[in-house]
Amino acid sequence: MDAPSKEFALAGSLEELKIKGRLVVHGSHRPILVIYDRGRVFALDNRCPHMGFPLECGSVEDGILTCHWHHARFDLESGCTFDLWADDVPICPVEVRNGDVWVKTTFTHADLAAHWHQRLANGLAHDLGLVIAKAVHGQLAAGVLQAEIVRQVALFGAQNRDGWGVGLTILTALANLLPVLPDEDAYLALFHGAGRVAADCDGEAPRRERAPLGSRPDPAALKRWLRRWANVRHREAAERTLLTAIAAGLSPAELADALFAAETERAFADTGHSLDFINKAFECLDLVGWQ
Template identity: 85%
Template structure:
């Protein structure tokens, strides 16, 4: 959606609107619902942002507009929803000139990219597929790079689940295909990846952040330590050692060598998926940027080295 313009259309007289309570006028793209309530005039997109039903058929009470199809409720003044699954209604500017009501013919979010980024965060946090689908499409329409969308979903998955999950594997596998997919299929790849990450994180405890050591040992020592902590199943020590290696600027190739070497200490941890988790984590960082290694790489330690049940 575009930012609002300053083109206005006449709704009618204020007295007529008072008598009718509401009126629908045609905007530049879609119908606009104009409502008189408690001495004020409000103008909003007439389509419910949930599934597009006409809000003119809804009810207004105490400043709350309710859509009768799915009972989504909205703050009449701001258009903001009380139900996160419904999304906010875009609003229009209103002016009263010499007893007549005028509204802008276009509406939208002033910063569409920021709006849909926040809506994707909401959809992921509450595991709402419809919100995720709309937010991904909204970001793409707002020219947000596909890698940026994948990055947002990846970091959500890394922060909101105690360990790498199948959703991040699926997201990475689909994101690898994005350069080769037509636009409509790229959208579906991003949606399905994001949906699986949200499902993985639903009801899970978030990760506990750990910090690197204060020293910067040589890479060979860090590699030995990582193998040691794996063999004695000391997860926290393994994560801190890995974070220390990242903070020391160890190259991706050396990190891969250290992690894969440590994985051989417990080759059958988590039914033998450790190599796949490590591989996918590195592929994911190639996609979203290696500056996110401290957030992402520690997520593989729990599953890859210590198994699903170990804490």
């Protein structure tokens, strides 16, 4: 490992780094900040992940790097932020060879799609627009299909709010437009849809899991029961009946018939929103897959 390689760049001598405390490596890659702190050498992206301010202008104390632009703080070793709104800063491997400091100039992950999938999950969970924006862009750049991103966001919205929210309606409406949008606008549609779902779920209790009935009544009986529970506003009974219909293998058309039959008897309930929500839920399933 003493010979230079295309992946590693010379930052300077260890003695120089000790004297200066930090060095910046420039090249065809992104600027890399190399820091000497408490007898160890660290290397990370020189751009603050929040708004790009040069981290070389920040301060280091007790293993914590602080950006002076918005006071975002980062763990030097891992690059992880203590302030979730700022996002984590990428790090890169660093080696000391014969008194010289070498840094690997690539910022990447073994599985980019999986990495950005997890980052989107984190962004949605904490309603962090910056993280959502980066994660949507990262997934698209990694070749993830648009429908897969819509599916991830829709599942998050369904699981983390006890009821259909306007964010899921917006996500579905925007997702319907994706086939006719240019790439840049498609990215914005996905970002705004995901952001609205995250905002809907922020601070909400997650949906309680309910189970289908142990029996499998025929479709006609399930349809009658669903109408009965809708009329008397018995939510738990209606949901268990619907879950039973799904478990019994009713087709999308049969499920739609049962739900719309129950809803249209109370067409003006909730000023008609629930009728629209049912329609959008079926559109969303058409987009992301009924499985």
